[in-house]
Amino acid sequence: MAATDAFGKAQPASRRLGSARRRWGEDVGKGVLALCACLSIATTVGIVIALLLPAIEFFGTVSISDFYTGTNWAPLFEPAHFGVVPLVLGTLKITFIACLVCVPFGLGAAIYMAEYARPRIRAVLKPSLEVLAGIPTVVFGYFALTFTTPLLRSIGIDVDIFNALSAGIVVGIMLIPTVASISEDAMQAVPAGLRQGSYGLGASKYQTSTRVIVPAAISGIIASFVLAISRAVGETMIVAIGAGLMPTMTVDPRLQTETMTAFIAATGIGDVATGTIAYKTIFAVGLTLFVMTLFLNLFAIKMVRRFREVYE
């Protein structure tokens, strides 16, 4: 039976909604788009292969337990030692110092911009933090070496030319915009009703900020901290320039240190012959670094999604 339209007029049975004929060109086009999307999957697969294969060869020579528990890192010396603990310690030192800077000040800046600042001040402040976020890391490295280290010395802290403290502080400064902008986003996403309810009950700005807004935005705030940690762990140039290239088994931030990233960069620069065990250390250390940041990133992504789901 033929279909009828709204006026009861007969319509041909073949007539249906949508295009009458298949558009092959569009299908090809969609395929191209999907292929481009797959490039990012290929990148991840490429990274995993690039790290894993040489790292497996490396762990065929050096045992995993020696690598992760050894406290002597001297891959280029004879006899060579492959204990990665000093490098991990260096990375953790830098990350810890950076967090001492970026967590309180980044969060403070976020609360100020989200809750306190008048629109005019905010209009100046936000771009300046964006400028800070756009400064290349090599420039921050120069800053650590020529400004922060002399400054620390002038206030009586006896630091080496290259030291973990100065580099860590500068990494922290670099990360203030990261913490501030993600935390601020999370606080802006808190519904205005919560804020008004709190003021309506007679709470002050301080009480509203600390007891209503921050708890309501906590998953986004935690995400900003975790992302900052991940970026501090992966930061290369600032530590290569400011913290030195000497692995040390100490927690003293005034001394030289070497991080995992700085080691990778320094070994990549040097003319280490391909295929040697010293060359493969790049990949073993790189794999360790990648796994650390992977877990941090996944956790942060999960937290960001949570606040997006709750309030949007």
Added chain:
Amino acid sequence: MTSRAFKENAFRLYLYFSVAVGVVALGALLLRVLIDGFGFVDEVLLFNPPSSNPDRAGARPAILATVWLLGLVFGMAVPGGIATALWLEEFAKKDRWYNRFLELNIQNLAGVPSIVYGILGLAFLVRGLGLGRVLLSGSMILALLVLPTVIISSREALRAVPDSIRQGGLALGATRWQVTFRSVLPAALPGIATGSILALSRAIGESAPLVLIGALTYVAFDPSPLNAFTALPVQIFQWIGQPQAEFKSLAAAAIIVLLVILLMMNLAAILLRNKFQRKW
């Protein structure tokens, strides 16, 4: 003063101080660089090749290589990024596991340390493909590095186009493809351009992966895609590492050049945003 008022003021003080840390650090950084380097920004720096003699050393090959990188990274990362964003926002079925995995994968890639991209380049481009330590390898690595950023900002721009635009097109009988390319993409283009320029400015300042794939070499000739190269941030890194104080000043001068390039790119992004931004 009551304890409540005291807490309120103490908290305010903490907030002011927090903001000041970032702003003062930015000011100190810019001032330090200007004081150290301003006197050294001259035609020697801009037009001479590097040299072991600081009086004659310039950054001409590095500056030209950075311009090359800018163009090549733009050509690779922006089309790929827009295509991926279009796929995810306009065509993909969002509830399918593979599309959700794709999304998670992109978000994670945005957080992978840049030095790891350098390792990727070392393994696949420099050695695997046998491309060598050349400018093209460097630009491919930087393109992959900023691709997630381009995708994420392009998706945001696409999402800002209201659905009524799409529905209007579909109601007039256009296919999804026609609606996407004739209505949605043109409307989102200013936002995409702004985000892409900002992503590119990140690529221009990046040095760690380039150092790893061997951009830290002495290059006296003007760069081309299949030759050895050194980019401006890498040149800065190299000069910082020299023992003579003159090279530190040269590094500061080269930083000024780099910051001016970045500033111009950011200005372009802001102008684009202000000129073409539409409120729906």
